[in-house]
Amino acid sequence: MKAVFVDNYGLMDSTKEKEAFAKEGITFVDVNVQNDEELLAHCKDADAVLVMLYKFPRQIVEQLEKCKVIVRYGIGYDNVDVEACSEKGIAVCNIPDYCFEEVAGHAAALALDCLRQVTLRDRHIRKGEWLFGGAGKYQVRRFSTLTYGLCGFGHIARQTAQYMKGFGFDMIAHDPYLADEVFEQNGVRKVSMEELCKTADIISVHVPLSAETRYLINKDKFAMMKKGVIIVNTSRGPLINQSDLLDAMDAGIVKAAGLDVLETEPLTDLNDRIFQYENVVLTPHFAFHSEESFEELRDKVIASAVTVLRGEIPKNAVNKKALTGK
Template identity: 35%
Template sequence: MKFLVVGDPMLSSKTLSGAVHDIFGSDTEVKEVDWKPASDDEFWYLRSQVEKLGPSAGKPPKELDEAVKDVDVIITHHTPISEKLINASNASYIGVCRGGVENVDVKAAKAKGIKVMRTMGRNAQAVSDFTIALMLAQLRNIAKGHEALIKGEWKKKYANSSFMGDMADKTIGLVGFGYIGKLVAQKLSGFDVSIVVYDPFVKEDVLEKYNVKAVSLEELCKQSDIISVHARLSEETKGLIGEKELSLMKSTAYLINTARAGLIDEAALIDALQQHKIGGAALDVFWTEPLQKDHPLHKLENVTITPHLAGATNDTFNKTPYLLLREFKKYLETHEESSWLVK
């Protein structure tokens, strides 16, 4: 079995190649190609464009035109695998070292009989940790206080000073209850909060296991003191949190997003924050990345913003290719259906 591994600035081909040899044996044939945009800013911009528009919006390395032809398996991380590349390839499988597959033309792969496998839950621990960190940072002005002190200011008054409270007794609303949502609920269990969930696919036994209550999106927006978004971005979920949902939120409620920016209507959120219709927001993902220097978010006092850091830990990057390749090897050996295969 011949592998093609496609690295990028976050996960190199050498790392991917090492994982293939560890899981499938040192004598496994592996081709290595790396996607190397001109700068980190260009990489993040192209990555965000692919997230929104699909693999055709990216600029994969020219070497892939030839490299894809004579391999059985393609392993990628963020590098876009377009319809053109898929049609030129004789591969049977494409593996993505991410939970999402926005960088792969899945429709083209299916048309050619190529199975696409993603890495479910690969950064769930990292993102769930970061989600709770953002909740606390926004609630208690941790980042804002740090920023003020760095500037030499002993600041005690903030945009939420009139309603700032404790985590205890708050209602937390989780939009999406997959790997990450479940871990957030589990990690919040020591904070003495109530948790409501909006997820049309969650089962009753799962709700009971995590001691959460299922509600409609409308009810979640009305009840929650903090709303955290953990859904997948798709045509159905694009703009899931829009003007209507924001209008239902309490004026003291916070919106947290460590998932995908497209799940929230950008214009509606900016307006809600500028007009103080909600208490504030903490965002790790943006509609265009890097975040433009003149973006309105930079001027707002009721937001905490971080540069897409939630899933970016060394632990996550180091273990991801191993998670994917172990699941792939198991599938090859047992032929049992895997939930990691994209339907």
């Protein structure tokens, strides 16, 4: 059997994967495909495919002749056509439980950076501008006077809530898929999406990307928000209409934003409109990372692939019901 890692691009030494698969009698191949033709050349006869960000649309999936499993290095799996995989009997696995602390901590860090103007003040100092006290692009507020809103209340959002409650924020959250008890157990008040927009001073986005949630935060939502709101996104870029976000900043609705994810990644065009905004703090889809989380991720990717190749469907197969009927 053969397992192919299609888009390492030098991010890591894949010796761990090679040795782990070898113990199972599986040949491991680490490649850096540049286009679909190269992808199919390596994966057409693969039993397992490991992927970070490369896209697997239906037209690619249908040409995978032997594939039994595609495993995504990460939580999101919007780069894989799950329906097409289910039709071909291919299990699609993500790793939904490996970086709660890291992403929650990063969301908290971006929020605190914007609230206290850490990066903004650093930028001015490096230009020779010593902005003392209240001088600056927007005013700083005391944490205990502010409402912190979580859009989505899964594991990462709940961990974020625990971090931020310690600073004295009034915590609210919106998630239509969870029972009231989940909010009560975490000491967070459940609100509607409209109330979240109207009352939160900080809105941190924590929902998966799907057809339903694409551009969840758009001009209509920004129109409902309090003037001077701060936006944080550590989930997926297309959850927020980036053009609408920048328009809302121009209008004075959003006073700062902390973004680990963007509509288009990687962002390499230095003429992109977003670089005109010194009150936007950017990081390169990095929230998931720590030494510990990355090793945990790799271990769980290997285990997921091996489980499927042994003839079992693991609990983290997102299409388990479609494949097994239960």
